[in-house]
Amino acid sequence: MVARKPLHIFTAVIKALFLRELDMRISVGKSGLFWTFFEPFLQIFIFVAIRVAIMNHTGKSMATHYNLAVFMASGFIAFNLFKHILNASKGAFQANRGLFAYKQVKPIDTIFSRVLVEMFLSSIIIVIFLAVGFITEQDNLLPENPLMLFAGYIWLVLFSLGVGLVVAVGNTFFVSVGKFIGIISFALLIFSAVFFPLISLPSAAQDALLYNPLVHFMEMIHGAYIVGLDDRFVDYRYILMWTVIPLFIGLWLYRRLEKRIISQ
Numbered sequence: 001m002v003a004r005k006p007l008h009i010f011t012a013v014i015k016a017l018f019l020r021e022l023d024m025r026i027s028v029g030k031s032g033l034f035w036t037f038f039e040p041f042l043q044i045f046i047f048v049a050i051r052v053a054i055m056n057h058t059g060k061s062m063a064t065h066y067n068l069a070v071f072m073a074s075g076f077i078a079f080n081l082f083k084h085i086l087n088a089s090k091g092a093f094q095a096n097r098g099l100f101a102y103k104q105v106k107p108i109d110t111i112f113s114r115v116l117v118e119m120f121l122s123s124i125i126i127v128i129f130l131a132v133g134f135i136t137e138q139d140n141l142l143p144e145n146p147l148m149l150f151a152g153y154i155w156l157v158l159f160s161l162g163v164g165l166v167v168a169v170g171n172t173f174f175v176s177v178g179k180f181i182g183i184i185s186f187a188l189l190i191f192s193a194v195f196f197p198l199i200s201l202p203s204a205a206q207d208a209l210l211y212n213p214l215v216h217f218m219e220m221i222h223g224a225y226i227v228g229l230d231d232r233f234v235d236y237r238y239i240l241m242w243t244v245i246p247l248f249i250g251l252w253l254y255r256r257l258e259k260r261i262i263s264q
Contacts, residue, residue: 014109018116018120021113021117022120025121037121039080040076044069044072047076048068048072051072066197066227066228066229071222072195073129074225075194075218076194077122077125078156078221079188081156082156082159083185085114085160085164086160087181089161089165090164090167090168091178092107092110093107093172096110097264100262106258107254108165111161111164111165126153143224145225148224149221149224149225152224156217159239159242159243161247162243162245162247165246165251166249166253167181168250169253169261173257188212188214191215192212192214192215193215193218193219197222213239216233216234216235
């Protein structure tokens with residue numbers, strides 16, 4: 001018998017875990033697949049309606065130099081990608097504990113597989129959105145800078161992976177970590193420039209929100225997608241720091257605590 005190379009073992013494990021996680025992700029209840037793809041479009045409709053209602057109530061004009069639905073869609077898809085990776089990561093070790101009896105399966109493999117599932121599902125949602133724009137010949141539904149948009153989403157995934165790995169390790173030993181993530185998810189949605197471009201806010205609010213790395217990702221993605229918006233507020237060194245440091249901390253903690261995670 002020829003010994004399998006570590007890379008072959010790793011890819012086989014990731015593939016098997018990916019298919020397992022994908023089946024679980026879209027099979028929760030009879031309408032799991034429907035809600036997986038319908039949820040972001042429902043969110044967009046609801047929050048566009050809320051913003052229109054707020055603007056009408058305050059007497060402000062809704063005239064903008066960008067498509068509001070496109071702005072909301074690009075922001076929600078990006079934020080949901082981050083949120084779903086974080087939520088999937090925090091319980092990945094506990095949910096797959098029985099698989100760790102197989103020496104080929106490492107706890108970190110479950111994180112990678114769940115991240116790939118979320119990337120796959122988000123990609124389908126993006127393709128559906130772009131297909132609608134192409135079929136209806138609505139140029140404002142198509143991205144201004146597709147390459148930069150792709151880079152923005154990949155960078156967001158790496159950031160989410162690093163934060164998710166730290167959360168996964170922490171939640172294994174301190175359940176309060178997972179509960180804290182659940183609490184701050186809504187606050188992050190409100191304060192991550194998903195609803196409004198940063199330039200529309202007062203300078204004091206801009207300065208405060210720019211401490212949130214998600215704001216930089218939203219501004220980068222909005223600027224790459226929508227004609228008329230740009231990435232003037234994005235500090236690429238700042239989000240590089242927020243990407244590298246959590247990844248380093250997460251991998252370091254995992255290597256130090258892997259045996260305890262398996263036996264926990």
